[in-house]
Amino acid sequence: MNTTQQLRVTISDISIEFITENAVLLLWPENIDEAQHHHILAIQQEINSRLGQKLIDSVASYNSLIIYYHFTSLSAEHLFFVLSEIISETPTSSSLILTANSNDKTSVVEIPVLYNEVAGWDLATVASATKLSCNDVVNIHSQSEYRAYALGFTPGFCYLASLDECLILPRMQTPRIRVPKGAVAIAGSQTAVYPNESPGGWHIIGQTPLPMYSLSEGFSPTISVGDTVKFRAIDEEEFQRLGGQVQQESR
Amino acid sequence: MTTDVTRQSLINIEHLVGHATLQDLGREHAQHLGFSASGVADLHAAAYANQQLGNTVSNPVIELALAEITLTSSINIEVCITGAVCQVSIGGKTKQQWQKLSLAAGEKLSISRPTNGVYVYIALAHRIATDEFLESVSPVPDAMNVTANIHPLKAGASLALAQHVDEKRLETGAIYQPVPNNFYTFDKLTLRFIPSDLWRRLDECEQDLMLSQSYGITRNSNKMGYRLNGVSLPLSSNHYQQLSRPCAFGTIQISSDGLPIILMKERQTIGGYPIIGHVMQTDLFRLAQLTAGNTVTLCPVSLSFAQQQLHMLYQRLNII
Numbered sequence: 001m002n003t004t005q006q007l008r009v010t011i012s013d014i015s016i017e018f019i020t021e022n023a024v025l026l027l028w029p030e031n032i033d034e035a036q037h038h039h040i041l042a043i044q045q046e047i048n049s050r051l052g053q054k055l056i057d058s059v060a061s062y063n064s065l066i067i068y069y070h071f072t073s074l075s076a077e078h079l080f081f082v083l084s085e086i087i088s089e090t091p092t093s094s095s096l097i098l099t100a101n102s103n104d105k106t107s108v109v110e111i112p113v114l115y116n117e118v119a120g121w122d123l124a125t126v127a128s129a130t131k132l133s134c135n136d137v138v139n140i141h142s143q144s145e146y147r148a149y150a151l152g153f154t155p156g157f158c159y160l161a162s163l164d165e166c167l168i169l170p171r172m173q174t175p176r177i178r179v180p181k182g183a184v185a186i187a188g189s190q191t192a193v194y195p196n197e198s199p200g201g202w203h204i205i206g207q208t209p210l211p212m213y214s215l216s217e218g219f220s221p222t223i224s225v226g227d228t229v230k231f232r233a234i235d236e237e238e239f240q241r242l243g244g245q246v247q248q249e250s251r
Numbered sequence: 252m253t254t255d256v257t258r259q260s261l262i263n264i265e266h267l268v269g270h271a272t273l274q275d276l277g278r279e280h281a282q283h284l285g286f287s288a289s290g291v292a293d294l295h296a297a298a299y300a301n302q303q304l305g306n307t308v309s310n311p312v313i314e315l316a317l318a319e320i321t322l323t324s325s326i327n328i329e330v331c332i333t334g335a336v337c338q339v340s341i342g343g344k345t346k347q348q349w350q351k352l353s354l355a356a357g358e359k360l361s362i363s364r365p366t367n368g369v370y371v372y373i374a375l376a377h378r379i380a381t382d383e384f385l386e387s388v389s390p391v392p393d394a395m396n397v398t399a400n401i402h403p404l405k406a407g408a409s410l411a412l413a414q415h416v417d418e419k420r421l422e423t424g425a426i427y428q429p430v431p432n433n434f435y436t437f438d439k440l441t442l443r444f445i446p447s448d449l450w451r452r453l454d455e456c457e458q459d460l461m462l463s464q465s466y467g468i469t470r471n472s473n474k475m476g477y478r479l480n481g482v483s484l485p486l487s488s489n490h491y492q493q494l495s496r497p498c499a500f501g502t503i504q505i506s507s508d509g510l511p512i513i514l515m516k517e518r519q520t521i522g523g524y525p526i527i528g529h530v531m532q533t534d535l536f537r538l539a540q541l542t543a544g545n546t547v548t549l550c551p552v553s554l555s556f557a558q559q560q561l562h563m564l565y566q567r568l569n570i571i
Binding site for chain 1: 279280281282283284285286384385391397445447448493494495496497499500501519520521529531532554557558561562565571
C-alpha cells in the first residue's frame with residue numbers, strides 16, 4: 001500500500017491517517033468507552049516501545065492516538081506497516097479490559113473537594129439547570145468513579161469521564177476569562193480540575209486544595225491517563241488544613 | 252555538551268520595547284503531558300541564524316515579536332540577525348541581516364521594530380547559560396508558574412554566556428548559505444495543506460468556496476493560532492460534536508462561525524473543532540511572519556510533496 005497516495009486506511013475499526021509530514025492519527029469509533037480506551041493505551045505502549053528513537057511523542061485521547069515521528073528516518077510506508085502489525089497483534093478491547101481488571105494495576109486518585117456555593121461558582125446554576133438540589137449535584141458528582149482519558153488543554157489538565165447523565169450540560173456560552181486554580185468543573189459528559197488559573201468555559205461546582213502536578217522531578221501530573229479518579233466532599237476546615245484558599249468569583 | 256559556564260560574559264539588554272523571549276526547538280516530546288510544543292515560531296529563520304554561526308539547530312536564540320531592542324556584549328562576539336525585515340545597526344553603522352556580524356565588547360547592537368514580518372531572531376556564537384524545563388528554554392504559554400525561572404526578557408536584564416564548547420559546533424563549523432531572498436511572501440501567501448478525511452468528504456462547491464477565496468489574517472492571531480476572515484463555510488452540527496482529539500502544528504480547524512483557525516507553535520495539545528487538513532510546515536514558517544491585514548489562500552497538496560519540501564529545508568539548514 002502506498003500511504004503517501006492513500007492517506008487514510010481502516011483496519012479493525014481503527015482508521016490510520018497520515019495527517020502531517022511527521023504525524024499519524026489513529027482513530028477509533030466515536031465513543032467514550034473504557035474498553036476502547038484500554039485498547040488505545042495498549043497500542044500506544046507497543047508503539048512507544050517499538051519505535052524508540054524514531055518516535056518524537058504520542059498523545060492519547062478519548063478515541064484517538066497521535067504519533068509524532070521522525071519522518072527523515074522512518075518512512076510513512078514503513079510506519080504504516082509497523083502500525084498494521086501492532087494493531088493486528090494487540091488483543092481486542094474486551095480481552096484487554098478483563099486483563100486490566102484482573103491485574104488491578106489502575107491507580108485510584110482521590111481528590112478532596114469543597115463543594116459549596118462560594119467555591120462552586122456555578123453550583124446553584126447547575127442545580128437549577130439539571131432540576132436537582134445542590135446536595136444532589138454534589139452527591140452524584142462525588143459518588144461516581146471517573147476514568148482519565150486524556151491530558152491536554154494546559155499542563156496537568158486531565159479530561160475525566162463519564163459524568164452521570166443527569167449532570168450533563170453544554171459548556172457555558174461565554175467562557176470565563178479567569179477560572180481559579182483548583183476549580184472542579186463539568187461540561188458535557190466530562191469533569192476536570194483546572195491545574196492553574198486560566199480561561200475556561202466549564203461549570204465550576206467546587207474547588208480542591210490538591211495540586212494537579214508536582215515539579216519535584218521535572219513534571220509529574222497528579223492524574224495520569226488511564227487512572228481512576230474519585231472526588232471526596234470535604235468541609236471548609238479540612239480544605240484549609242490541606243492548604244486550600246477559596247477563590248471567590250469577582251463580579 | 253555545554254560546560255564551564257563563565258558568568259562574567261554577559262549580553263546586556265539596554266532597551267526593549269515589545270515581546271522578547273529565549274527560544275529553541277521547544278518541547279515536542281512533552282505534548283503527552285499537556286505541554287504545548289512551543290519553540291521558535293519561524294524555524295527557517297532561527298535555524299538559518301544558528302547555521303551561519305556554526306551552532307547546532309537547538310542552540311537558543313532571542314526571538315523578538317514585533318519588538319525593538321538594543322543590546323551590548325561584555326565580550327567580542329559574532330551574531331546573526333534573521334527573520335522579519337528590520338533595520339540593524341552595530342555601533343551606529345547599518346548592517347545586513349542574514350549574515351554573520353561581529354559585535355565588539357561594549358558596542359551597541361540595535362534592531363528596529365520590523366517593517367515587514369513579525370519575528371526577528373538573534374543568534375549568538377556562544378550558548379546562553381539559562382534555565383531549561385523539560386529540555387527546553389522556551390516559555391510555557393499559559394502556565395508560566397510551571398517554569399518560574401523561564402520568562403520573557405526585560406529591559407535592564409543580562410544574559411550570561413557559557414563558553415562555547417558545543418562539540419558539534421566545533422566539528423561542523425559555520426555553513427554559509429545564500430541569503431534566502433525568495434523564501435518569504437508578504438503579499439497573498441499560498442498555504443499548501445495536506446487534506447484531511449473531512450476535506451475529502453466535503454462536496455465540490457464547499458471545497459471551491461475555500462480554495463477560490465483570499466482569507467484575511469485577523470487581529471486575534473498569535474503564536475497559538477491564526478484566525479482567518481472570509482466567507483464562512485458552515486459545517487453540519489454533527490461535525491462539532493466530535494470528541495476532543497490531539498492537534499498538530501498546522502491543523503486547520505473550522506470554528507463554529509465556519510472560518511478557519513490555523514494552529515501554530517503554542518497551540519493546545521488537544522481540541523474539539525472539525526479539521527479540514529494541515530498546512531505544510533515550510534509554509535507555516537512563512538505564515539508565522541504574516542500579521543493582521545495580510546492575506547492567504549489555500550491549496551491542497553500531497554503528503555509526499557509536503558515531506559519532500561520539509562526534507563529539503565532540513566537538509567539546507569543542516570537540521571538533519
